[in-house]
Amino acid sequence: MEELLQFQNSLLKNLQKGWQRYLYPQLYVDERLLGIKGLRGIGKTTLLLQFLDQYLAKNNKGLYVTAEHPFFYHQSIFELASLWSSYGGSLLMIDEVHRYPNWSRELKLIYDGIPSLKVIFTSSSALDLFKGEADLSRRLSVQILEGLSFREFLSLHHQITIGPVILGEILQQPQAVTEQLIKQIKLPVLPLFKDYLHFGYFPFSNSASKERIPQRLIQIINTVLESDLAMVQGYSAANVFKIKQLLGIIAETVPFEPNISKIAEKMQLGRQTVNIFLKHLEDAKILSLLFEEVRGISLLQKPGKIYLENPNFLYAFESSPNLGTLRETFFINQLRNSGHLVSLSKKGDFLIDEKFIFEVGGRSKDSSQIKGLENAFLALDDLEVGFGNKLPLWVFGFLY
Numbered sequence: 001m002e003e004l005l006q007f008q009n010s011l012l013k014n015l016q017k018g019w020q021r022y023l024y025p026q027l028y029v030d031e032r033l034l035g036i037k038g039l040r041g042i043g044k045t046t047l048l049l050q051f052l053d054q055y056l057a058k059n060n061k062g063l064y065v066t067a068e069h070p071f072f073y074h075q076s077i078f079e080l081a082s083l084w085s086s087y088g089g090s091l092l093m094i095d096e097v098h099r100y101p102n103w104s105r106e107l108k109l110i111y112d113g114i115p116s117l118k119v120i121f122t123s124s125s126a127l128d129l130f131k132g133e134a135d136l137s138r139r140l141s142v143q144i145l146e147g148l149s150f151r152e153f154l155s156l157h158h159q160i161t162i163g164p165v166i167l168g169e170i171l172q173q174p175q176a177v178t179e180q181l182i183k184q185i186k187l188p189v190l191p192l193f194k195d196y197l198h199f200g201y202f203p204f205s206n207s208a209s210k211e212r213i214p215q216r217l218i219q220i221i222n223t224v225l226e227s228d229l230a231m232v233q234g235y236s237a238a239n240v241f242k243i244k245q246l247l248g249i250i251a252e253t254v255p256f257e258p259n260i261s262k263i264a265e266k267m268q269l270g271r272q273t274v275n276i277f278l279k280h281l282e283d284a285k286i287l288s289l290l291f292e293e294v295r296g297i298s299l300l301q302k303p304g305k306i307y308l309e310n311p312n313f314l315y316a317f318e319s320s321p322n323l324g325t326l327r328e329t330f331f332i333n334q335l336r337n338s339g340h341l342v343s344l345s346k347k348g349d350f351l352i353d354e355k356f357i358f359e360v361g362g363r364s365k366d367s368s369q370i371k372g373l374e375n376a377f378l379a380l381d382d383l384e385v386g387f388g389n390k391l392p393l394w395v396f397g398f399l400y
Contacts, residue, residue: 004065005063007069012053015050016046019156021043021047021152026143033139034142035097035121037122038144039147040124040224040228041204042145046203052091052093060090062092062093063089064095067103077106077110078106091120092110094121103123104129108139111139125284129142147202147312148196148200149397149398150396150397158192160187162185164398164399174390175386178386179385196397197330198311202312214316217312221313225247225286226240249266257306260302287309288307289303289305289306291344310329310333327381331360347370347373355375358377358378359377359378360378361378363383379391379393380392
């Protein structure tokens, strides 16, 4: 126990305390069992430690551990929970729980057997927390930590603090909303937006060398494929290699309109296997799969288009990505991250919440493709202020 407390104290000494992610004030802290999922490098560990720091300041007893700690070479999570409870501990935080083989069964034992102990844990976004060895569906609450929004990027990198804006306000009052945001930002918004698209989705971008960020992103993708997916899905080295091949094919031509039969033939895989690989890559927050319908999507249904999950990944694969793809990737990412339904539209590019049609493009794009349609809008890059149905693309980065 002493070694774990020393490890925790070391981490807390180096903790960044001033700035918090959007999810921090929304945490379900009253739940006895809370799981936080998210892509690697997105800030889950910092989120845990910031909550723990405030928890300890109130004279409560909390303990942070990572499932990779050598302590678990000879002790189980349940044994640690029992020991910590006997010390009077009221909170146990477990980072990277998917690294522990029997995580769901032992969390269930803790929940049922030690009701005085609250457990908050993090996991890879690839992990389905409700499909572990033990049924946690009636016990577990889950929250997802997404990457930085453009709004958060401005706060972290430039100390510009602005609250989120709901989609309805943007659509109803585009000029008033965008003019007010520009007044609050005080700096030219378009260069800041370009920076965000290039390197601003991950919190480590605030301290890392900009030149090294693409390399760091490739390392994150490789770790997700080689470690997280291999562990969560039980993939062999051969399967991981096939998934890398598949990702390479997609990254070359995003947005990718898949021909599953041709991909399967080229990779010497079954169609069903290719669809499963695509779904796992989406679960892992590497890809975004888009369909013409957003409800009742089956595991084996072919997506209409495939995008990388966030715009920074485009720069990781290519130094000068296609501008149209970059814009669409940002739009999809920010709408989905803020809880909106995004699907392909038969007219226009995207259908949002099964109601609003959007065409995404540059400033000079006209309304011809959405002419005569109700609830149809243009989301335009290189535009500062919105008017009518023309909305600046950057404003969708304020949704969360």
